[in-house]
Amino acid sequence: MLGTMQDVPLLVSRILRHGTTIHAKSQLITWTGEGPHTQTFARTGERTAQLAHALRDELGVRPGEVVGTLMWNNAEHVEAYFALPSMGSVLHTLNLRLPPEQLSWIINHAADRVILVNGTLLPLLAPLLPGLPLVEHVVVVGPGDTSLLEGTRPAVHEYEALIAGRPTTYDWPELDERTAAALCYTSGTSGDPKGAVYTHRSIYLHSMQISSAESMGLTAADISLPVVPMFHVNAWGIPHAALMTGTSLLLPDRFLQPAPLAEMIATIRPTHSAAVPTIWQGLLAELSANPRDISSLKAVTIGGSACPPALMRAFEEQHGVRVIHAWGMTETSPLGCMAHPPAGVAPEEEWSYRVTQGRFPAGVEARLAGPDGSFLPWDGASAGELEVRGPWIAGAYYGGAGNDPLRPEDRFSPDGWLRTGDVGVISPDGYLTLTDRAKDVIKSGGEWISSVALENHLMAHPQIAEAAVVAVPDEKWGERPLAAVVPKGEGSDVTFQELHAFLGERIARWQLPERWTTITAVPKTSVGKFDKKVLRAQYANGELKVTTLDPRPAS
Amino acid sequence: MLGTMQDVPLLVSRILRHGTTIHAKSQLITWTGEGPHTQTFARTGERTAQLAHALRDELGVRPGEVVGTLMWNNAEHVEAYFALPSMGSVLHTLNLRLPPEQLSWIINHAADRVILVNGTLLPLLAPLLPGLPLVEHVVVVGPGDTSLLEGTRPAVHEYEALIAGRPTTYDWPELDERTAAALCYTSGTSGDPKGAVYTHRSIYLHSMQISSAESMGLTAADISLPVVPMFHVNAWGIPHAALMTGTSLLLPDRFLQPAPLAEMIATIRPTHSAAVPTIWQGLLAELSANPRDISSLKAVTIGGSACPPALMRAFEEQHGVRVIHAWGMTETSPLGCMAHPPAGVAPEEEWSYRVTQGRFPAGVEARLAGPDGSFLPWDGASAGELEVRGPWIAGAYYGGAGNDPLRPEDRFSPDGWLRTGDVGVISPDGYLTLTDRAKDVIKSGGEWISSVALENHLMAHPQIAEAAVVAVPDEKWGERPLAAVVPKGEGSDVTFQELHAFLGERIARWQLPERWTTITAVPKTSVGKFDKKVLRAQYANGELKVTTLDPRPAS
Missing domain, CATH: 3.40.50.12780 (ANL, N-terminal domain)
Incomplete structure (x- = not known):
């Protein structure tokens, strides 16, 4: 019927x-430098x-x-x-x-x-x-x-x-x-x-979602400042949502440096903004040096990469601006999830939700594919590759003029879900926390070890400046972690045994790296991200001096 | 492509x-009487x-x-x-x-x-x-x-x-x-x-619209109390929007009387509610007699029929509850428009917007069809029948099992728009004000006269208790208004000439009724609305004593 x-x-x-x-x-208000x-x-x-x-x-x-x-x-x-x-x-x-x-x-x-x-x-x-x-x-x-x-x-x-x-x-x-x-x-x-x-359909639906109160909640009473470029996934859908709801836009043109951003916020008084964390980091420093009133901002959406909680707190405490974490990618239009905390939790507890990637809207279905391909429970502990489905999620890539769309197996499941390449956990109440990229996770004996978690623990050690952990082949386990550390300063005398014991107090024993090496700096990509494929290649070519510890930490 | x-x-x-x-x-919280x-x-x-x-x-x-x-x-x-x-x-x-x-x-x-x-x-x-x-x-x-x-x-x-x-x-x-x-x-x-x-499509899209910040803006932090029955146009879409956004629902079952409603609001503390004006009128009286705290309500959506501005003001001033006017019908799922005022207007000016039927969301396209079928400008003055189009607007009626859908000409235009049967004007900034039902409007010489406007002016006269205005056939003009008035009290001595002059100060001369009659009460339907078809029949049957005035008021 x-x-x-x-x-x-x-x-x-x-x-x-x-x-x-x-x-x-x-209105469209374009900043021109004049x-x-x-x-x-x-x-x-x-x-x-x-x-x-x-x-x-x-x-x-x-x-x-x-x-x-x-x-x-x-x-x-x-x-x-x-x-x-x-x-x-x-x-x-x-x-x-x-x-x-x-x-x-x-x-x-x-x-x-x-x-x-x-x-x-x-x-x-x-x-x-x-x-x-x-x-x-x-x-x-x-x-x-x-x-x-x-x-x-x-x-x-x-x-x-x-x-x-x-x-x-x-x-x-x-x-x-x-x-x-x-x-x-x-x-x-x-x-x-x-x-x-x-x-047209995906843009229309995504615009409705952006406009929903549970997402950005834009209305005709708002002025939004999309700092995120319009060449990055449709500026996260904000221009479309603006025309849909009557939200005025403050458009920064090429003036993306902290000083003009602070100036245009103080002058035009937008109520909402959206950008990657580095923009906010720069703006915060600018405002410390040259205070301006940015209190018109009710909420800013932050995404593109994980936002340091300290940055979120600083905006809220120093400027009264609420920062909302969001996650998405080019293939997801990009809205995947947003980290509004659930109702009824205490202000301090809210932070445990606000630092996650957030909760999915109805238009984004999610599942976690584990190391063996089976789907994992949402228990906040089982880590799997995030797969998503929905009407604004890509089901293929453009094949070029006249060509069929591309559906590479590593990006699309046989039943059509997008394989995001992100590894994470989902809590019982539906909050996603990403722990690693799928290509960086260490697949050890049917379990996954998060390289990012190991790095964060190592970098919390007072004598470690930087640390990168990569998967290296292992006969027994398939893969095991190699920890590459950069000690702080010239005179550091921290030993691998000490670091191993330090980690042993923080993570499960089976996740502890046996292989260790010291490097002078972690290799980085052009945008400053850890370039782990360089490290993996250096290991494979025997360019690193690796120490292998007894798998059982000294007790 | x-x-x-x-x-x-x-x-x-x-x-x-x-x-x-x-x-x-x-949660679903059902009020049970226990x-x-x-x-x-x-x-x-x-x-x-x-x-x-x-x-x-x-x-x-x-x-x-x-x-x-x-x-x-x-x-x-x-x-x-x-x-x-x-x-x-x-x-x-x-x-x-x-x-x-x-x-x-x-x-x-x-x-x-x-x-x-x-x-x-x-x-x-x-x-x-x-x-x-x-x-x-x-x-x-x-x-x-x-x-x-x-x-x-x-x-x-x-x-x-x-x-x-x-x-x-x-x-x-x-x-x-x-x-x-x-x-x-x-x-x-x-x-x-x-x-x-x-x-499924219309319900999904309507739920997204209900959830948008420019409409009801429901989120997982809300508890909504749909007093509007679930047998009235899907309770205005609130149950679907609730599951879409995680909004908890307070469900009143059969306890729709003012006292239990006040009780459940004070106990469960919903943040949102929706109902027709009579419910709010009753609740206001109940709260005056037996005060309770209903301050948990941030916003209530009111629709189904036009809400008296005094009622909206009373809720806001006495209880801090913001009342938002909405318009829709069974054929529109029902969200047609909502009367959020535009940004940047003074609080008192807001009321001129809040008493309108509101502004259309992107999913509802609107046009006004004039007396000759042409489409009218949005100038706040040109009155026409409202026609709407959109993915949650009916394009036909159910024909019954096995039958084709019905598309009666008086309800659907040849190009598929819904003829709402409501007559109104749209302001240049897109706010709809309904002035009459299409079947009650007086079609006089290619122009439309609003029966409701004439009635409201007449009922504002200190000696008039009630007034109804209906179209009656006229050789020259096609139709002309007949004013049927109920004087206040036994001793009223107001004359038709006085009322004619009273109207003459308020409306255009060509809209002034020539035909007048006195009745003891305006006939009403079972739900208390003016039953104008009874009056029209009484006129047609010669049951009314009609006085015809000189079309030029005494100057």
Whole structure:
């Protein structure tokens, strides 16, 4: 039996039409370095229609075509966010922080024929153009040195000139809600970058979730400052949620340094913000040095990597700003979970929940796959790889123009769930705590040992500056942990036996490393994360001097 | 180009599974007259599975089959709310306030073979059974006089005995999200009752909207008291939203009188409630007579009919409870709009927004159809019939088992929008103010005159107790207003000329009634609303003594 409800597809154009009519007076406030530039949602709707006309009529952009944006967070990027999906084409946000060769690879893989680029980013794009044979049009948004484009092949357009005088309405097509709306590639630390293709449906549902009181709870009374770039997973869905609910946006453009951020918060007084922990760390230091009033912020969402609890406490205690931990990834649109504490717990107990990755909303189903592939109980102790399912979770990766989607076995289970690559535990009341990356966890005799847990314990030792723990092959157990430690200062005389005993007081005996080595620094990736594959390679090549201890600690 | 997101249908079983695991500790608290009965969501999940097994295995309920519930708001009704749709069958809530003959008509039209009934409602159901030939099973929930069922045809079951011992999990089927989930009939003041068939998709999306911060904003930190019956449009979606977000529910069962409501609020301390204005009016009077602390309520949603502003102010000023106006109907699931004021207006100005029907969420598109069928601007002045579109708005009515859906022209536009039958204006910032019912509005020379506006002005005259204005045929204008007034007290000597002049100071001249009559009381329906069709018939039959004034008021 079918229902009698209207069959109305969930489309990005519906979010746009709603935001630009019902919330006509809400604003996009772009920070320009010369004060804020303000534009109403109504005007944004008109300019979005003009952009769509220009793209279709002037540059020949077709339905289904992928168009790149290499842009900061600003009003024009919001216009592209809505024009491209609404006209049936696909928004492809380009991560300007990627190494140039990866950026070129992605542009070629997505077959971008048109790229919208902020003038300030021409020094990044121009040198790539010779290696981008498919790019025919470059649309320059805002001031920049266009002489950099001289002698390159694509036609060059100026954004304002391109859209000027075109009709301010557009007859947005009714699309199947499963049509592609936006494309975002993961940064791909191993292998080629992988593209997640968001649909109109997934964006619409994700926007509703972001707007729910249990998530970010944005309303027309809010001004949100997405510091998270619009090229990172749709700025965590905030631009879409803003048009859906009438939330005004403060857009920082390229002014992501602590001082201008503090300045724009004090001036515009946003009620909400979202960024990765390093941004907040920098802002906290800035505010200590040059105090400003950031009390307008009721809540900030923090994600991208685990946030140090001390940072969360500092914001709350020094500035009255509540920091909410969130977890997600490119493949999850990104909202996976948010760490609002449960009702009825004491303020201090709240912290034990707020430092977790959080609780899943109804749209995200979760399970933990254990070392043998069986699913583990939610007991707060059984660690497994997190697998998720839901209407805004990727079920495949983009295969490139004309190709089938990719479903690598290590990323998608046979029954279609996303394998997140994150290892963690889930408490009986549904809070996720991530303990490791699946590729870093030590698989020892059918049990998993968290490398991160061992590292944290070791780094708590007063004579240890840094420590990394990696899996190394072991005949009996399959894998065992190797602890690589960096002693503090020149004169440290701590022994492996002492460290072993120190760990023995803190973790189960079977998890204690037998193999130890001293290094001068933990190898790091370009963004400062521990690069454990370097350590594993050094071990495999015999480059490390390893001491093996008696497995039983001295008693 | 298609996206790469997982194709996960939006199902009621997903809401159930989420609520009973992630929010296992949230509670259903049913008021019993002998204190509260508390049941966790986890236990509710087990009992819901048991109910589904019993319905399928014992009573032979099949996918697609419609099952009736004649029940108050209580935990068992929540179990039926989730068991039936989750197993692929259809929940049919029966309105126990309908006249018996209408209730029988509905049960027969829906072809209910099984009815779940609260024991306390057997006196209502038992006399109907001889006229319900399709009903084979009556499941009695809670204590009641089952001797009333002796000698009737259906098999009688006791709910707890029926579900006892059955498996506490159920392998809920993966369904198409457009499958019917629930059926609710309008009360049908004219013609036969009409059934709206909600789908899994519409319920899921509506639940997300209810949970959004811009609507009710329910979270796991809330306890909601839905006084609105679960047989009225899914209790406005609150039970579904509760399982979606972990909101605990305080369920009043049959204790809807002011005194027990005040008692349960003071005892259980809910944070949210929802009901029609008369409930709040009664509660306000009760609290004046017998003060109790209801300050736990942060917000109450009020709808079903327009709420007197004085009542909203009284709750806020005397009890610190914020009352939020909402509008909707059976055909809109029901959330149509909610009257949160815009940001940045002064507290007193807020009231001009809070007394409107409110603003539409993104899922509800609106337009105003004028007297000539053209669509009117949102200027706060142009009155038209409200038409709405969206994924939780009905596009047809249930045609009965095996029949095609019904799409009467007066309720559905050719392009599929719902004609609400409500006439109103929309302000430039998107706030809806209803002024009349389409059937009561006076269509005069291509313009509409609001009968309600004329009545309100007349009733503001110090010598008028009541007034009703109806359309009567007019050769020149098509229709013109007839004003029927009830003077205050015996000795009133107010003249029609005086009332005409009084109106002339308040409304446009072309809207002034020429035809006047005095009546002793305005005819009313069984629920106390003005029954204008009686007045129109009296006029048509020449039963009213009508005075016709010179169309130009004395100047």
